[in-house]
Structures are given as structure tokens and as C-alpha cells.
Amino acid sequence: MADSQFALLAQRRFLPFFLTQLAGAFNDNVFRNALLVLIAYRIAGLDAGAIGLWTNLAAGLFVLPFLLFSASAGQWAERVDKARAIRHLKLAEIAIMLLAGAGFLFASLPLLMLALFGMGTQSALFGPLKYAILPQALQARELVGGNALVESGTFLAILAGTLGGALLMGRAQHGPAWTAVCGVAVAVAGWLASRAIPSLPAVDPDLVPDRNPLRQTLRTLRVLRGQRAVLNSVLGISWFWFFGAIVLAQLPAYARDVLGGNEQVAPLVLALFSIGIAAGSLLCERLSGRRIEIGLVPLGAFGLTVFGIDLYLVRPAATGASGLGALAFLQAPGGLRIALDLVLIGVSGGLYTVPLYALVQQRAPRRRLSQTIAANNILNALFMVAAALLALALFALGLTIPQVLLATAVLNGLVAVYIFSLVPEFLMRFLSWVLINLLYRVRSRGLDALPEEGPALVVANHVSFMDPLVLMGSIKRPVRFVMDHRIYRLPLLKPVFRAAGCIPIAGAREDPALMERAFEAIAQALDAGEVVGIFPEGGLTRDGAIQPFRPGVERILARNPVPVLPVALRGLWASMWSRRDSALGRARLPRRIRARVEVEAGPPMAPGTASAAEQERVVRALRGDDA
Incomplete structure (x- = not known):
């Protein structure tokens, strides 16, 4: 697996696509800004009103294809090999740039407006391919880095194209000719880069397109x-x-x-x-x-x-x-x-x-x-x-x-x-991200084994009051944690837990009605395809060791037989949020600022074999001897 996002730039499954989209973004902006300079400064006889009219017409003609053709572009992108489709679009870009070059050389605004509409259409068709190609070509853990490179590269290309278009057209001699040559050359370079993109098969080759653009637009939005x-x-x-x-x-x-x-x-x-x-x-x-x-x-x-x-x-x-x-x-x-x-x-x-x-x-x-x-x-x-x-x-x-x-x-x-x-999930993730990154340095392993969709149960040992936040910040899917109602009601953390949809629970002797409501809420969440997290020990450890897992988890699986992801937490026993110092009768003080915490998951367990005792055995093995 790549060590950083920049390592993707050395891999064929990313670099040719990256260069292709970079060239396209650059060419779009060279053309558009050169056109604006041409309208404002190089065409004789245009007064302020005419300049404003042509400038606004240009802006509208570039955006219009996104409204007209994006829906059809989405269908097309699912029916074809994305690499081949991109190569076809880059060939079309060469033809459009030849048309634009003629428009620049002859100072023909109608030709340039036609070329601008063509570039807008090409960009509208490229958009669904551009972002749909990443999850098909990259691993899940590379998506953030891949998107970051694409976004940063795109904006830098926009900047370079904006400046380049103005500089090329602003040349006292032969500005239109230089702009025309640049447009065609960059389009050819983009096509050459696209030829190295590996094949990416259609995800839905049998999709039947709707040829009514308005109806398909509404269907796409649905x-x-x-x-x-x-x-x-x-x-x-x-x-x-x-x-x-x-x-x-x-x-x-x-x-x-x-x-x-x-x-x-x-x-x-x-x-x-x-x-x-x-x-x-x-x-x-x-x-x-x-x-x-x-x-x-x-x-x-x-x-x-x-x-x-x-x-x-x-x-x-x-x-x-x-x-x-x-x-x-x-x-x-x-x-x-x-x-x-x-x-x-x-x-x-x-x-x-x-x-x-x-x-x-x-x-x-x-x-x-x-x-x-x-x-x-x-x-x-x-x-x-x-x-x-x-x-x-x-x-x-x-x-x-x-x-x-x-x-x-x-x-x-x-x-x-x-x-x-x-949508409290966004704010909850922000608060948990800030808290965890202020308090700990978290290293996680194996969490990608959690199914990307559908119901699942996450079980973990319970070491500190911060365990749910550590897991929330480590697991990529939203998790609804089942937790002791006293922890759920902690003044500073209750808003976070409520926003996360956490489920408070009490023991049968303490509050049997609350316990039954909790089990019903768990079942409803799993029925809805959500991920539920539970600490089967039933409470925080008082000595740092894993306590026996209670059979309540088996009751959950009896009603909802879903995959179980066992998770071990290490490094939290020495934190100020565990019961370590309480047991010693002294103030809870952190032993280290931003201590290292490890979160390690094992392979998902089938519900039929995930008894409480077996879950406990797996979590103990994952944790090892460290508390």
C-alpha cells in the first residue's frame, strides 16, 4: 500500500488519469480566459455593452451543457469502459481546440462561442468519469489522498490556465496564434496521457439510456x-x-x-x-x-x-x-x-x-x-x-x-x-476528531475489514470513558454505540453521544425498562442496515484486564444474525479517563500528553460462531498482554 498520497503519482493506475484531467482543466481555463481578453481588448468596434453581452454569453454557454448533458453523461459513464471513454473525449477536445484556433486566428466570435459550448459539453461528459474512476482504480484507504491530489491539481491547473490564457492572448504580436497552438498542443498531450490509463470495465453495461434529456435529468436527480x-x-x-x-x-x-x-x-x-x-x-x-x-x-x-x-x-x-x-x-x-x-x-x-x-x-x-x-x-x-x-x-x-x-x-x-x-453526524465527527487528536495519537489496524454497507456489530473491550470516541474517530462508517446510561449522561459528552445516535443501557436489576428499550433500539438499527458498537464486558475495567463478556451480545445476534467485528483497544488504561487512578484513590492525571493508543480489529466473525466466549477469546488475542 502506498505510504502517502504522493506515492500514487508513481503508479500507472493513477498518474495517467491525473495528467489527463490536469491537462483538461488547464486547457479549459486557457481557452476561456484568452477568449475574455480577446473580447475585452482585441476585437475592434465592441463597446462596453457589447463586451458585457459577449462575456455573459460565454459564461452561460460554458455552464449550459452541465444542465443539458450531465444526466446522459452519468448513464454513459456506467455503460462503457471509462479509460476508452476518456480517450474518445480527449480526441474530441483536439477537434474542439482546432475549431477554437480558427476562431482566434479569424477573431470570429460565433466560432469561438461554438467551441466554448463544445468544451463545456466535453467537460460535462468528463465529470462523471473523473470522480467515478477513483473508487474503481484506488483502494478505500487511498480515496482521500487521490481526491486531494485531483482537487489540488485541478485548482492549480485552473490558476495556471487563467494566467496562461491572459498572458498568451495579451502578447502584442501573434497572441491569437500562440493561444491556438497552445490549445491544440495541450489537447494532444492530454490524449497521449489518456492512452496510458488502464482499462476500467463498465459497471453496468446493460443499462438502457433514456434519450429524453429532461426526463433523464429528473431521473438522475432522483x-x-x-x-x-x-x-x-x-x-x-x-x-x-x-x-x-x-x-x-x-x-x-x-x-x-x-x-x-x-x-x-x-x-x-x-x-x-x-x-x-x-x-x-x-x-x-x-x-x-x-x-x-x-x-x-x-x-x-x-x-x-x-x-x-x-x-x-x-x-x-x-x-x-x-x-x-x-x-x-x-x-x-x-x-x-x-x-x-x-x-x-x-x-x-x-x-x-x-x-x-x-x-x-x-x-x-x-x-x-x-x-x-x-x-x-x-x-x-x-x-x-x-x-x-x-x-x-x-x-x-x-x-x-x-x-x-x-x-x-x-x-x-x-x-x-x-x-x-x-445532519449531526458531521458535527459529531468533528467534535470527536478534535477531542481524540488533542488527547491521543491513535494508530489503527484491520478496521477496513468492516463491511462497507449493511448491518454489522462491533465488539470491543472497555477501558475508558473515551472508548466510544476513539472508535468513532477510527471507524469509517457511523457507529451507534451501546453504552452505560451513566456514561451517556456525562455533561460534556452527552451532546456528542446523542448526535451520534448512541443507545443508553442499564442492567436488568437497575432499570429493566431501559434495558428492554435499548435492545429494541439495537434491533431497529441493525434492521436499518446500521453498524452498532457494544462493549460486552458491561462496564469499564477496574484493573486493566478484560472482564468476561456477558451473554447480552448473543441475544442481539439471535434476533439479528449479522457479521461481528472484534476490536481490541490498547494504551487507554494509563489515561486519565480510565478507572486506574480511581482504584488507587488519587486524582486522575494523564501519564503522557497525547499518549499512543492502538485500535486493532480482527477478521469479521460469522454470527453463528460468535458466542460471547468466542468474542472474548478473539479480543484477548488481539490485545495481547498490553492494557
Whole structure:
């Protein structure tokens, strides 16, 4: 298995695809930005109204294919070999770039608009292939790293293409010719890279396509029904594109009119934002321990709001200066703080989006993943259109650019609070991720053996009050833990346990009604295909040794015969949250800051052989002699 996400760049199952999509993202943005420069500066006879008309028409023509063809693209991606489909699309890109080259050479806006619509169509068809290919080519533990590389590479390619398009077309002599040559050359390079992508067979070759685009669009959106986690993730991704569309659209004018910058400052602020996105994306694997850690999503969401508000506070109105170069802008009062805010907004965006894309790829049904990505692309396009309309409305109300950016940041905070109140799993994972990473250094092994879908029972030894949080932060699927009602009601942890859907239980002698309710809740959760976690010892160990497993777990399996994943916890007995110091009659003090904790799982056990005694034997063997 690769040691880090960068090791994927040396493997054929990833590198050719990565280079192919990198070339495509770069070419898209070279073409689009060169076209904008051509319209604004190089075609004689266009007044301000005509320039605005052609510029907005260009933006609409690029987004329109995502609304028209994403649904069909999702079906197509499931019916064909993805590597072969990508090669066909790259050949089409060469033809489109030849058309665009003719448009640049003859300064023909109709030809260029036709080419732009073609590039939008090619991008719409490529989208479902781009994200559906990753879970087919990569292992589960590589998804976060693979998505991080794709996201960071894409934004850096967008930055390079944006700057490259403006520079090429801005050349005093032969700008259109240089742009035309670059477009065709990059398209050919992308096609050559695509030829090395290994074959990826169709996941549903018998799928019958619907040739009615409107009906198929509605049908594609319905793919998200019944997949709550996937739907929420798709909506979260689309919201980021809403946020990003408003911010990116304002940056050029913000750099000129508010920051007082010259032609150097607009590329600089775009570069800071893009570099931040790339850095945040690459940080995801490091922070998540190569797992899909949706606890990073709230961190990213609130970062977008906090740093967006600070961007306004630094410069709530135009500076009054003009013509500042990049260095002069950075040396001006507040310049470095603005630069840092732009980078951190980008970092927050990377932390926000990468786990969501990985979660969609992990939890969407494999045979419908391409259509799920297509539905995501449709919603992205709709949210981007809504973002443009909102920005126009805010400007019509008299808001300035800093005020529009502030309103977007505040709106993002309100939407984040609303989403996380509806979907507490995101916030719960965030809180457990923060707590566990502050208190421990957790190393896990064998947890990938947990089935990716369907009901399952996780059984573990019980060492400390933090055991459920350690396991929540280590297991990639949501787990509903059964726990002693006294632990469940601990003041600081109760909101986390409630958000996680934990099930409080009491002994038969203490509260028989609560015990029966707990067993009924366990059965309902397993019937619904969820994962339930239980500590069969019935309470925390008082001496560090594993206590006998109680037969209640056999009652659970008698009603719901599901796979059992045995898990051993090591290193928690010496923590301040165990009963070690209580037994010694002294204060609970940590022996080490961020002590090492190990979580090790064995192979899943069949329900017919998973008696309480056998589960205890396996967990003892997994734990060894360490407490």
C-alpha cells in the first residue's frame, strides 16, 4: 500500500488519469480566459455593452451543457469502459481546440462561442468519469489522498490556465496564434496521457439510456433519494461551488477597485486563493490519517466564514490608492492580513470539499456512482447560476464588493449551522476528531475489514470513558454505540453521544425498562442496515484486564444474525479517563500528553460462531498482554 498520497503519482493506475484531467482543466481555463481578453481588448468596434453581452454569453454557454448533458453523461459513464471513454473525449477536445484556433486566428466570435459550448459539453461528459474512476482504480484507504491530489491539481491547473490564457492572448504580436497552438498542443498531450490509463470495465453495461434529456435529468436527480449521507454531501459540494462562484467572480474587481492594485494584483489574489485550495486539499490526508474524515467538513465550513468575515474587517471599503504592484499591495497596511485570509479561505475550501467528494465515492452504490456524480454536476451548475443571480441582486441593492463578500461569508455560516443541525453526524465527527487528536495519537489496524454497507456489530473491550470516541474517530462508517446510561449522561459528552445516535443501557436489576428499550433500539438499527458498537464486558475495567463478556451480545445476534467485528483497544488504561487512578484513590492525571493508543480489529466473525466466549477469546488475542 502506498505510504502517502504522493506515492500514487508513481503508479500507472493513477498518474495517467491525473495528467489527463490536469491537462483538461488547464486547457479549459486557457481557452476561456484568452477568449475574455480577446473580447475585452482585441476585437475592434465592441463597446462596453457589447463586451458585457459577449462575456455573459460565454459564461452561460460554458455552464449550459452541465444542465443539458450531465444526466446522459452519468448513464454513459456506467455503460462503457471509462479509460476508452476518456480517450474518445480527449480526441474530441483536439477537434474542439482546432475549431477554437480558427476562431482566434479569424477573431470570429460565433466560432469561438461554438467551441466554448463544445468544451463545456466535453467537460460535462468528463465529470462523471473523473470522480467515478477513483473508487474503481484506488483502494478505500487511498480515496482521500487521490481526491486531494485531483482537487489540488485541478485548482492549480485552473490558476495556471487563467494566467496562461491572459498572458498568451495579451502578447502584442501573434497572441491569437500562440493561444491556438497552445490549445491544440495541450489537447494532444492530454490524449497521449489518456492512452496510458488502464482499462476500467463498465459497471453496468446493460443499462438502457433514456434519450429524453429532461426526463433523464429528473431521473438522475432522483438517484440521490434514499441516500441521506450522499445527498447531504452532494448538497454540501454544490454549496461550496455557490460560495466559490461568488468569491471568484469578484476577485478581479476586488483587486483593482478595493485593493487599488494594478494588473499584477488580480493574478496574485487568485493565486493565493488557489494555492490555499491546493494546500487544504493535500492537508486532508495528513489530518484524517488516510481515512474519510467528515469531521474536517465543519472545520472547513466555519473557516470559510471566519476568514471571509476577517477579509471584510481588514478592508471594508476601497483603499483610495490605485496602480499598486504586487509588492506594494503586500507592504500596504493590512496587505499581509488580506493575503493570509485569502490563503486560509482556500485552505478551508480544500478541507471542506475533499472529504465530501470521498464520502460520495465511498457510500454511493458502485453501479450508480457515475449517475450520482452527474446529479452532483447538475446541482453544481444550478447553484452557480443561483450565485450569479444573488450577486446581481446584492449589487442592485447597492452593496459594495466587500459587502457582497461579507454577506456571502455570513450566509455560509448560517447555512453551515442549519446543515449541521439537520445532519449531526458531521458535527459529531468533528467534535470527536478534535477531542481524540488533542488527547491521543491513535494508530489503527484491520478496521477496513468492516463491511462497507449493511448491518454489522462491533465488539470491543472497555477501558475508558473515551472508548466510544476513539472508535468513532477510527471507524469509517457511523457507529451507534451501546453504552452505560451513566456514561451517556456525562455533561460534556452527552451532546456528542446523542448526535451520534448512541443507545443508553442499564442492567436488568437497575432499570429493566431501559434495558428492554435499548435492545429494541439495537434491533431497529441493525434492521436499518446500521453498524452498532457494544462493549460486552458491561462496564469499564477496574484493573486493566478484560472482564468476561456477558451473554447480552448473543441475544442481539439471535434476533439479528449479522457479521461481528472484534476490536481490541490498547494504551487507554494509563489515561486519565480510565478507572486506574480511581482504584488507587488519587486524582486522575494523564501519564503522557497525547499518549499512543492502538485500535486493532480482527477478521469479521460469522454470527453463528460468535458466542460471547468466542468474542472474548478473539479480543484477548488481539490485545495481547498490553492494557
